[in-house]
Amino acid sequence: MATEPTPRLPLEIGAARLAAVAAGQVTAIAPYPGCDVTPVLADLGLAFPAPNSMTAAGALRIVWAGREMAFLLGGPAPEGLEDLAALSDQSDGWVFVQLTGAAAREVLARVTPLDLRDAAMPVASAARTLINHMPALILHNAPQAYEIAVFRSMAATLVEELEAAMTAVAARAELTA
Numbered sequence: 001m002a003t004e005p006t007p008r009l010p011l012e013i014g015a016a017r018l019a020a021v022a023a024g025q026v027t028a029i030a031p032y033p034g035c036d037v038t039p040v041l042a043d044l045g046l047a048f049p050a051p052n053s054m055t056a057a058g059a060l061r062i063v064w065a066g067r068e069m070a071f072l073l074g075g076p077a078p079e080g081l082e083d084l085a086a087l088s089d090q091s092d093g094w095v096f097v098q099l100t101g102a103a104a105r106e107v108l109a110r111v112t113p114l115d116l117r118d119a120a121m122p123v124a125s126a127a128r129t130l131i132n133h134m135p136a137l138i139l140h141n142a143p144q145a146y147e148i149a150v151f152r153s154m155a156a157t158l159v160e161e162l163e164a165a166m167t168a169v170a171a172r173a174e175l176t177a
Contacts, residue, residue, distance in 0.1 A: 005095045005152055005155035005156070006020045006095060006097060006155050006156075006159055008159055008163075009097065009159065011159070011162075011163055011166065012101075013163065013166040013167055013170050014101075014103055014166060014167075014169060014170025014171075014173055014174075015101045015102040015103035015169075015170070015173065016099060016100070016101040016102075016103040016104050016106075016107045016166045016169065016170070017099070017100050017101050018097055018098070018099050018159070018162055018163070018166065019097065019098050019100075020095075020096070020097055020098075021096040021097060021098045021147060022096075023073050023074065023091075023094070023096040023149070024059070024073060024074040024075060024091075025072075025073070025074065025075055025076055025089070025091050026071055026072070026073055026089070026090040026091045026093075026094055027071065027072040027076070027077045027087055027088065027089055027090065027091075028065065028069060028070075028071055028086075028087065028088040028089075028090050029048070029062075029069065029070045029071070029072055029077065029081065029085045029086075029087060030068055030069045030085055030086040030088075031048065031068060031084060031085040032084060032085060032086065035084040035085065036084070037081060037084045037085050040078050040080045040081045040084060041062065041078070041081075043078060044057055044060055044078055045057030045058070045060075046060060046062045046072075047062075048062070048070055049062055049063060049064040049070050049126070050064065051064055051067075052064055052121075052125050052126055052127055053124065053125055053126060054124055054125070054126045054139060055124070059074045059075060060072065060073070060074045060075050061073040061074055063126045063137070063139060064126050065126075065128065065137060066128050071090065071137070092152065093151060093152055094137075094149045094150070094151065094152060095149065095150055095151075095152050095154075095155040095158070096147055096148070096149045097147070097148050097149075097158065097159070097162070098141070098145060098146070098147050098148075099145070099146045099147075099148060099162065100144055100145045100146075101144055102144060103166070103169045103170070103173065104144050104145065104146055105144070105146075106169050107162065107165045107166050107169050108138070108146055108148075108165075110165040110168060110169065111131050111132050111161055111162065111165050112129050112130060112131055112132075112136070112138065113129065113130065114127055114129050114138065116140075121138075121140050122140065123140050123141070123142055123143060124140065124141075125139075125140050126138065126139045126140070131148065131150065131158060131161060131162075132161050134150050134151070134154045134157060134158060134161075135150070135151065136148055136149060136150045136158075137149040137150075148162075
């Protein structure tokens with residue numbers, strides 16, 4: 001029986017909250033050269049995402065995950081996609097958490113080099129980056145809401161890093177209040 005990779009969640013410190021997210025099935029999609037996956041994804045109401053973007057249709061989301069790669073989140077890949085793209089079930093390999101609240105952007109800014117301003121990373125965008133030393137995928141889901149995915153083996157470290165940043169941001173807010 002697998003153990004919960006983020007047992008200390010949820011955490012609420014200051015104006016930020018960190019909670020585990022059940023992303024559902026995670027399928028990596030890498031289209032074969034010259035193949036167009038658009039018609040198959042269109043049946044789901046989705047399209048292969050442009051760099052740094054994501055789209056949703058019902059419970060399904062498709063997220064840019066790197067050069068010529070996307071993650072389909074929340075359900076199985078549609079039939080026929082395996083003829084057009086390399087597919088890999090990544091469900092057990094990733095852990096997703098959500099950072100929300102008025103201080104979410106400030107907390108995240110302490111652990112990633114990304115420009116998190118809305119002009120650079122608007123809602124419905126995605127970015128591959130680092131959370132300190134860990135490779136990560138960050139999704140800007142809504143104002144004051146970021147979803148962060150890291151390799152499952154790094155889940156405890158992710159929680160520790162974000163908790164430290166949340167604590168520092170909350171302490172600074174108290175000093176300036």
